Amino acid sequence: MSEKNLVTAVRDALHDELAADDRVVLLGEDVGNRGGVFRVSAGWMEEFGEDRIIDTPLAESGIVGVAIGMAMHGMLPVAEIQFADFIFPAFDQIVSEAARIRYRSNGDFSCPLVIRTPCGGGIHGALYHSQSIEAFFAHVPGLKVVMPSTPFDAAGLLRSALRDPDPVLFLEHKKAYRAVTGDVPDGPYEVPIGLADVKREGDALTCVSYGYTLHICLEAAGRLAQEDGIEVEVVDVRTLAPLDMVTILDSVRRTSKAMVVYEDNRTYGAGAEIAATIAEEAMDDLDAAIVRLGGPDIPAMPFAAPLEHFFMDPEPDHIYRRMRELALA
Amino acid sequence: MSEKNLVTAVRDALHDELAADDRVVLLGEDVGNRGGVFRVSAGWMEEFGEDRIIDTPLAESGIVGVAIGMAMHGMLPVAEIQFADFIFPAFDQIVSEAARIRYRSNGDFSCPLVIRTPCGGGIHGALYHSQSIEAFFAHVPGLKVVMPSTPFDAAGLLRSALRDPDPVLFLEHKKAYRAVTGDVPDGPYEVPIGLADVKREGDALTCVSYGYTLHICLEAAGRLAQEDGIEVEVVDVRTLAPLDMVTILDSVRRTSKAMVVYEDNRTYGAGAEIAATIAEEAMDDLDAAIVRLGGPDIPAMPFAAPLEHFFMDPEPDHIYRRMRELALA
Amino acid sequence: MSTRVAQPLHETLGLTSDDLLAMYRIVLTARLLDEASLRQNRMGRAPFVVPAEGHEACQVGTAWAMRKGVDVWLPYYRDTAVVLTAGMTPYELFLGIFAKADDPSSGGRQMPSHWGCKRLGIITSSSPIATQLPHASGIAYAMKYRGEEAVVAAWFGDGATSEGDWHEALNFAGIHKLPVIFVCENNHYAISVPQAKQMAVQDVATRAEGYGFPGVVVDGNDVLACYAAMKTARERALAGEGPTLIECKTYRFLGHTSDDDDKTYRTRDEVAEARGHDPVEVFSTYLADHGVLDTHGADELRTQVKEEIDVAIATAWDAPDPTPESAMRHVFAEEPA
């Protein structure tokens, strides 16, 4: 066991995979000499060679498209998109190509590709270095979408992603990169894709979240326990697609109250699917209306500190307050 | 009043706008001599000139990007994407550019752009000429997303879209193009963007839908009235973004039962937002769990007739049967 | 090897009479297959078909230089004759046209002509134009990385050159000097959009220089010229010298697909003038001139191929449809049973 932050857990796991299997390559902008803008691959170009740590041209569609070709010809590419906000030029290659290759070929071809990208806000990234992108991709049949909230899950899920025979979009929250630390086993282990995880047990209500927001929920739950003696169960979605509604519904049925919290713009966000499914499947078990908290429906966080803060926390402690309200309802 | 089908209503409205205002131009692949693959602009190149009916290179990002430039310089471009399935290369221009121009410039610039595209399946279009795309775009702050289900709404909403100071994605269901006909006033009129519409009144339950699927719902409601004496209220969403939950909630509160039906892949589809909001806002008014019906989570319809049919109607009359079930629940 | 005077071109290129006959058989098969599939379309048995008529020589010429079982193919929807050269049979093609369960490309899930077959090295393809080009570069990268003695070829139309993906793919291939050949079948139209509205240049090949590799223009009606260009490009790729962009000037004799009416955008005179250089005729004349195939032999071949196609159609038509529930399969890898 070692204590690490999330970005270090990602780095170490990826490093081990590169060392263990030369079908694995990393390609993206500035992954070479610069070691990536978050230093994930610092020193790897020397260690693994220029043909495995590939500085690409500034062209996201090309990065993903080339990686798809590699994946169809015996390699295990990890495509890095420098910021999630810049994945949109590659939307067509991801949605129309990577996600469709198995289906359209009736199972003849497969595309074992991992796309890693740092997402989310709260780091003064302004409109184009702060966005949440999971809702766009979780809707795509044929694509898996993973978003770990802890270093343990990050390393374990990344290994699973690399062993997955289908394309996986691996989302790393930038604020969690250094802000979130935790124990990580030294040996290799996997966290299966497609399973949610109860990160805190409780009986008063079920709070479903993921990514960095999960930690704000855990904090609020901790405060509620301390100050009000209320125990909130916090479920980490971990995998947006395929979505593990079994774990979520099981918790909701036990606590009889549900809230869903996410950083992304609220309307048509990923939390809508979770809330809708709870409503369809567990309405009779609910003691109160579902509460859904998402970001305001404005382009992701403006730059000026007061504006960015407004996006993350439109009213002081809004997650804590809504959690308390629901628990007491 | 004249009776027309949906594609004719679109054509006539667009024609009048072109004739009335020379800031309006149409650009896209094959819109010129070919008159578009659905013949919307047949004859217009001669009528309005090559500089207003612009055959573009085969490049969707360029089409939208160029149209954005035009929109920022005094023109009112209508960009046609030949099939909705081919809009993905333009995802970045639509989401990062068109939808952000007003917000990022703090209101200094605007982007009065209409993007028209034929979407949806049931016309043997196979995986790449059948997709529903509304869920991807309705989630984007700064973008309006409209999807008329009748010729009347199509013409009225298209006029509103052209007068809107912000970008509007205008979705035209290919199966509705010729299958759906209705009365359309001869003079100009507008249908406001952002209002849902009760297409059939009833008290037994509220069925929320849009696009071609709305007509299957209306058919089912008609059959229920005839065969079972059950009156279902059918609400046409019409505008996916901004979403008119007031009209929808008002209906649900009256009928106390809700179902949401859409053609797109079910999971993380647009219906999730509608169902989730009903659950949050009207749970106490509901007499039964919300029913949500979406397409199977497979890439949009395969080509072979049995497979396409399976997508549209996985079990015989599945919409009618679920509607009846809910009404009797 | 020095070239003797009057040595026929095909011999210069290392092609035997048998090679020529095999090539011609494919050219003819493609042509007759087009006619047959359009008949099926008119009969209401094939909702959608894509004719290749006019492109046969440039398709077979370029494809013939590929090494089967080794090289990798990324054809586009018009490439009937490319996939025939790669090893697909008329029967397999009609399984696709009739959307049958055993269609090797997609089991009837995709429109006809959306080729793919792992066994033959034909990469699965989609409808969005030009998306296969970055894949071609990626596969070529993998070949180089793995030290394979092989090349990749990707075919596409003039319209495809306008997509961003085209640019990004060629740029990547040029930077890494990848063993990939880009073949443009320039028929001067993208559906109805004429070349002058697609690009401001006469030759797509002009663009290659900007990616740091050669671009060549060949007469797409001349099967041997196409073969020669491809052979050189393949040798260059294998030698580690990088990509080549080959532009074949060709013409599409029929509508874009069975859904198109080309009278809206082309004069009949223009089409007639292009038919004056019919690549099938050009090839058969060459064969006759060089004593490879006389009129009698040609007629016999035509009868044979026609028969093969008729049998293919009859057998494919009777093949089973996919079952409705099978639509749910292969979204993700299936758990081993």
Next chain:
Amino acid sequence: MSTRVAQPLHETLGLTSDDLLAMYRIVLTARLLDEASLRQNRMGRAPFVVPAEGHEACQVGTAWAMRKGVDVWLPYYRDTAVVLTAGMTPYELFLGIFAKADDPSSGGRQMPSHWGCKRLGIITSSSPIATQLPHASGIAYAMKYRGEEAVVAAWFGDGATSEGDWHEALNFAGIHKLPVIFVCENNHYAISVPQAKQMAVQDVATRAEGYGFPGVVVDGNDVLACYAAMKTARERALAGEGPTLIECKTYRFLGHTSDDDDKTYRTRDEVAEARGHDPVEVFSTYLADHGVLDTHGADELRTQVKEEIDVAIATAWDAPDPTPESAMRHVFAEEPA
């Protein structure tokens, strides 16, 4: 007008001494503004700044040929000196750097250097690289359509040339012979990625031919060479002859942004060698050589500019922040109150 022997270059180009002084003032302002903003960054008052150092001459040289109030500007984030030439003031720039409510570009919503100002004809810009290029072509189309006597210019880096949007924009502009000028500030790096991994060619300008218009290479350290190229391009555009691609060879002296550490990917020797051709020095030498500005005058100017910047910083720092709730505004047009 015939050129007299020994006529100074600037006169040949129609520039007066006053013009040169005005240009030099902007070059110097950009340089000193960089230094000042990096100081603000180290002081913790500016979380993020983008230095232009090294690019000043090519920015001012190209921008000076534009006609203010008529032409349209699409600069990218490094173009401090372009927007100064277009009419933005140091005060306005610091409003952006400090993310103040009155920042003309975005009211503090975007990162600094994401320029935009309708009044000045500077089109709002974003972070995704190369997206402004299709806009430039669209605006140029609108100008032509509306019969305006004006041009559009878009600036971008060498990295931007790899994006699909770059290709699609240039292709469209070439087809319609639009009045647009594409200016590449080639500093040989995209963050850390060297030109050799960005493209297989020496000169970006090589690519212009493939779009049917001229590409020219100029020394980006030579403000007059850049001006001359731009002037010619503008005349060409106004004459209806279409676009030009101008490539300015330049170098970025500092890190990519205040967040970057360029030591990971460039040797200090390389940077020092580039600094040997500092465009500010080159320009001031020209001015001294031609008796336009002597050392004393230069020192005075520097003091003036410094003062202006200091005042700008002090005033901008005290300007009001945006209010939190204002974050909800301008997603869509607001109803007239």
